[in-house]
Amino acid sequence: MAEPEGLLDIDNLSVSFRTPRGDLQALRNVSLKMGKGEIVGVIGESGCGKSTLINSIIGLLPANTCALSGHIRFAGEDIVGMADRDLRRLRGERITTIFQDPMTALNPVLSIGTQMTAIQYRRNSSPREKQRRTVEFLEKVRMPDAEKRLGQYPHQFSGGMRQRICIAMALLTEPDLLIADEPTTALDATLEVQVIRLLRELQRDIGCSVLFISHHLGAVAELCERVAIMYAGEVVEQGSVRDIFRDPRHPYTRKLLECDPGRILELRAVMPTIGGDLPDLVHIPKGCIFRERCPDRFERCSERPPVETIRAGHRAACHKARELANP
Amino acid sequence: MRDSTFGRIIREPMGALGITLVVLIVLGALFAGFTGYNPAKLAMRERFLDPSLSHLFGTDHLGRDLFTRVLFGARIALGVASIATSISFIGGLLLGMIAGYGPRWLDSLLLLFFDSLRSFPTVMLALALVTLTGPSLGAVILVVVLAMLPGYARVVRAQTMSLKSSEFVLSARTLGARPWRILAIHIMPNLSGPLVILVSMDNPVVITIEAGMSFLGLGVRPPTPSWGSILNDGYAFIRESSWPAIAGGLPIIDPRLRRDG
Amino acid sequence: MLAYALKRTGLAVIITAISLILLISMIQFIPGDPAAVLLGPLASPEMRELFKQQMGLDQPAIIQIARFFGRVLTGDLGTDVLTNRSVLITVVEQLPYTLALIATSIGWSALLGIPLGCFAAVYRGSLADRIVGVLSVSSIALPSFVVAVYGLLLFSVRLGWFPTIGAGDTGAPLDQLYHLVLPSLAVGLGWVGYLARMVRASMLEVLSENHIRLARAFGLQERTITYQYALKIAIIPTIVILGMGVGNMISSAVFAEIVFARPGVGRLIFDAISTRNYPVVMGAVMITTGFYVLCTLAADLIAAGLDPRVRSAL
Numbered sequence: 018m019a020e021p022e023g024l025l026d027i028d029n030l031s032v033s034f035r036t037p038r039g040d041l042q043a044l045r046n047v048s049l050k051m052g053k054g055e056i057v058g059v060i061g062e063s064g065c066g067k068s069t070l071i072n073s074i075i076g077l078l079p080a081n082t083c084a085l086s087g088h089i090r091f092a093g094e095d096i097v098g099m100a101d102r103d104l105r106r107l108r109g110e111r112i113t114t115i116f117q118d119p120m121t122a123l124n125p126v127l128s129i130g131t132q133m134t135a136i137q138y139r140r141n142s143s144p145r146e147k148q149r150r151t152v153e154f155l156e157k158v159r160m161p162d163a164e165k166r167l168g169q170y171p172h173q174f175s176g177g178m179r180q181r182i183c184i185a186m187a188l189l190t191e192p193d194l195l196i197a198d199e200p201t202t203a204l205d206a207t208l209e210v211q212v213i214r215l216l217r218e219l220q221r222d223i224g225c226s227v228l229f230i231s232h233h234l235g236a237v238a239e240l241c242e243r244v245a246i247m248y249a250g251e252v253v254e255q256g257s258v259r260d261i262f263r264d265p266r267h268p269y270t271r272k273l274l275e276c277d278p279g280r281i282l283e284l285r286a287v288m289p290t291i292g293g294d295l296p297d298l299v300h301i302p303k304g305c306i307f308r309e310r311c312p313d314r315f316e317r318c319s320e321r322p323p324v325e326t327i328r329a330g331h332r333a334a335c336h337k338a339r340e341l342a343n344p
Numbered sequence: 345m346r347d348s349t350f351g352r353i354i355r356e357p358m359g360a361l362g363i364t365l366v367v368l369i370v371l372g373a374l375f376a377g378f379t380g381y382n383p384a385k386l387a388m389r390e391r392f393l394d395p396s397l398s399h400l401f402g403t404d405h406l407g408r409d410l411f412t413r414v415l416f417g418a419r420i421a422l423g424v425a426s427i428a429t430s431i432s433f434i435g436g437l438l439l440g441m442i443a444g445y446g447p448r449w450l451d452s453l454l455l456l457f458f459d460s461l462r463s464f465p466t467v468m469l470a471l472a473l474v475t476l477t478g479p480s481l482g483a484v485i486l487v488v489v490l491a492m493l494p495g496y497a498r499v500v501r502a503q504t505m506s507l508k509s510s511e512f513v514l515s516a517r518t519l520g521a522r523p524w525r526i527l528a529i530h531i532m533p534n535l536s537g538p539l540v541i542l543v544s545m546d547n548p549v550v551i552t553i554e555a556g557m558s559f560l561g562l563g564v565r566p567p568t569p570s571w572g573s574i575l576n577d578g579y580a581f582i583r584e585s586s587w588p589a590i591a592g593g594l595p596i597i598d599p600r601l602r603r604d605g
Numbered sequence: 606m607l608a609y610a611l612k613r614t615g616l617a618v619i620i621t622a623i624s625l626i627l628l629i630s631m632i633q634f635i636p637g638d639p640a641a642v643l644l645g646p647l648a649s650p651e652m653r654e655l656f657k658q659q660m661g662l663d664q665p666a667i668i669q670i671a672r673f674f675g676r677v678l679t680g681d682l683g684t685d686v687l688t689n690r691s692v693l694i695t696v697v698e699q700l701p702y703t704l705a706l707i708a709t710s711i712g713w714s715a716l717l718g719i720p721l722g723c724f725a726a727v728y729r730g731s732l733a734d735r736i737v738g739v740l741s742v743s744s745i746a747l748p749s750f751v752v753a754v755y756g757l758l759l760f761s762v763r764l765g766w767f768p769t770i771g772a773g774d775t776g777a778p779l780d781q782l783y784h785l786v787l788p789s790l791a792v793g794l795g796w797v798g799y800l801a802r803m804v805r806a807s808m809l810e811v812l813s814e815n816h817i818r819l820a821r822a823f824g825l826q827e828r829t830i831t832y833q834y835a836l837k838i839a840i841i842p843t844i845v846i847l848g849m850g851v852g853n854m855i856s857s858a859v860f861a862e863i864v865f866a867r868p869g870v871g872r873l874i875f876d877a878i879s880t881r882n883y884p885v886v887m888g889a890v891m892i893t894t895g896f897y898v899l900c901t902l903a904a905d906l907i908a909a910g911l912d913p914r915v916r917s918a919l
Contacts, residue, residue, distance in 0.1 A: 075822050077818070077822065105824040107824070108821070108822055108823065108824035110824060114819070114822040116819055116822075121814060122815050122816055122819050124816045124834050124838075125816070125838065125912075125914060126837045126838050126841075126913055127834070135825065135829065138825070138826075138829075139824075172914050183819075186823070456619060456623055457623065460627055461624070461627065463852075463897060464624060465852045465855040465893060465894070465897055466856050467857075467859045467860070468855065468874070468890045468893050468894060469890075471875065471890065472628060472631065472890045474878065475877075475886045475887075555748070556856075559750050560860075560863065560875065575750070575751065578754065579864060582758055582762055583762060586758055589755070593751040593754055596748055596751050
């Protein structure tokens with residue numbers, strides 16, 4: 018599958034944090050490309066580096082970051098090493114973010130109208146115009162009585178409504194790239210479906226690219242065109258949703274799909290899990306990062322696996338990538 | 345837990361300074377009798393001497409050695425502090441446990457009592473009390489207890505309530521243990537550790553109350569030296585010599601051991 | 606909000622009533638004969654009996670308390686033994702001096718302490734933060750009466766910059782302000798550090814919350830985030846603390862008034878003790894206690910009003 022015209026090009030990105038135990042290598046040689054208007058999913062369990070990836074893109078890495086290498090090219094400009102002022106011009110204007118927990122994502126003492134107007138501070142429009150735009154976008158996320166509710170505070174909205182407000186905020190500036198960090202994890206199942214449909218509809222409307230971070234395979238399959246699987250700070254496999262879900266080549270992806278409750282058809286006494294724990298990211302083991310937990314490991318796994326290209330756009334970092342085809 | 349707290353305090357420069365000063369004060373109180381001077385003996389020919397090798401802090405308006413008086417003042421400060429904190433500790437523990445474990449009406453009543461006691465500004469309480477009792481160390485101790493106890497009781501009450509619903513207390517209750525037994529065996533040991541730390545952190549506050557009351561003449565009677573009364577003497581003769589005021593004030597500038605330096 | 610305000614006000618009234626009961630029943634609980642203490646050792650038994658009758662001390666406690674509340678509700682706090690004037694008037698005359706001292710002290714300490722705390726939180730771990738930390742701890746460690754005496758010694762006696770006694774000429778505001786400098790330094794100094802620490806702690810807590818991360822992700826300027834997004838939340842607990850601070854400052858004001866020979870309620874009580882003017886002592890303690898309860902009530906209500914989560918809950 019051909020990759021469309023580039024918007025975001027993450028190239029060999031590595032990030033480490035200083036901790037009392039030593040330097041924690043949260044991201045190692047991550048490469049990921051995104052085209053204009055494309056929806057890309059990132060899947061991984063907690064601690065795999067999803068949040069670090071987001072923070073790198075929006076330039077908000079914590080103060081204990083000690084090493085940052087590689088490139089993040091956004092519309093041709095490299096975010097790595099960009100001055101804070103230039104970064105802030107991108108954040109909230111061309112790159113916006115929706116965070117995981119809608120209950121704590123909004124400021125409790127400012128009305129939602131105030132918060133949504135505040136993020137338009139770069140626009141040279143009148144307060145009335147800004148408010149009109151706020152109402153317009155609240156209506157887009159199907160907020161009933163949007164105009165009347167501008168003066169209300171976050172605690173007066175339900176969790177689902179708050180996530181809609183966050184989505185409206187994120188789309189208000191018509192960004193080029195929307196980063197959605199597990200936007201549905203804190204919501205219950207019915208709300209999740211609604212929010213995902215809403216996101217897709219609005220994405221078509223505005224035409225932005227979406228980086229959709231989730232550990233919910235079903236949501237990713239529903240929304241995304243391409244998907245990257247992350248494990249312990251590395252991208253182990255990436256490709257089109259069709260390739261990854263039909264023909265996964267990395268053992269971790271295969272295990273992940275086996276464990277997805279949505280795909281388990283027969284009733285079993287014990288739910289399948291992946292045995293073992295995440296490796297210690299302070300003392301990275303040599304060779305393949307997934308080796309300890311891998312069902313298909315053999316001698317060569319003590320060497321670092323190459324990134325094998327299975328077909329156009331479908332790559333997996335495994336020695337056996339070419340052999341592990343689904344029948 | 346206490347070890348780690350202590351370790352953290354000692355690593356902070358302010359904390360280390362605090363601990364050193366506390367040790368100095370305790371040593372001073374212990375060896376107060378070895379300076380070669382009597383803290384109450386008058387020597388009118390040696391009034392208002394500046395500090396020298398024979399009088400480290402100088403002498404006051406009656407020619408008494410200020411260093412000796414400050415050391416003896418440490419005895420008063422530490423004595424009042426230990427008696428008053430012990431009473432507040434025991435009282436706060438008992439009343440707090442009763443409020444936290446007892447019936448709701450008793451809890452509300454005790455809470456109102458604690459909050460009412462806390463609504464007196466401390467010095468006002470001291471002034472009102474001393475009008476009735478006359479100045480004495482007993483009055484100082486009473487004021488300290490009334491000022492500190494409600495706070496401790498409130499902390500104990502909150503802790504008791506959370507322990508009350510913990511699993512080991514619930515299991516003891518289902519086994520039919522009596523309330524007093526549960527309080528004594530299951531709840532009190534879990535409370536006293538944190539409370540001891542809290543109370544010892546408050547020692548400087550207690551010492552300040554003692555010094556403040558003695559400064560106002562509501563505490564120890566002359567000629568007994570207390571830091572507050574030394575400071576007050578220094579204040580009275582502030583135009584004659586600076587040293588008595590400085591000597592009386594220095595030890596009250598307290599080495600507070602803050603929990604979150 | 607209304608329900609909260611009513612509940613909180615009701616609680617304040619009850620607490621004031623109970624503390625007044627505690628205050629007057631002290632006379633019962635204190636061992637020994639209060640009449641003997643109050644009249645001094647030279648008083649004859651007849652004088653003591655007469656005194657007890659005058660004060661109503663011969664009646665049962667319940668009746669004393671009931672009578673007392675009856676009088677308090679009509680504004681009668683008793684009669685000044687020395688001048689035969691109403692205690693209420695005597696105290697109210699002195700109140701403005703004390704209020705001026707407390708207001709100035711809380712004003713300058715808040716104006717300095719709150720920005721310092723903010724600054725330390727925003728530049729956390731910087732050299733400036735450390736300096737603020739050390740300064741605030743050392744200023745908390747200074748009891749007001751030591752600051753008062755040392756301030757008097759240094760700035761008045763040695764350097765001669767500030768007056769040593771009094772409150773300044775009435776009708777000359779500048780002179781009165783000049784006389785307020787050292788006393789309010791003594792009363793407020795410890796509070797600068799305390800406030801700075803409190804604001805720093807609550808700012809740090811707020812700055813680590815998710816919504817601040819979102820505000821940053823939207824590229825809001827740090828200035829907006831600090832002063833509009835974070836401080837608006839962090840100031841709420843600070844206001845409650847300021848309310849409680851007034852009670853602390855009433856105590857400190859007593860020392861400042863005595864050291865600098867200023868008129869005021871503290872000085873009034875202090876003088877009344879030496880003249881055994883018991884009704885004045887009790888009246889003044891009652892009024893200051895009531896004032897303190899009022900201040901904490903006001904602070905709690907303001908804090909609730911600033912928090913939409915409480916404000917909108919009916």
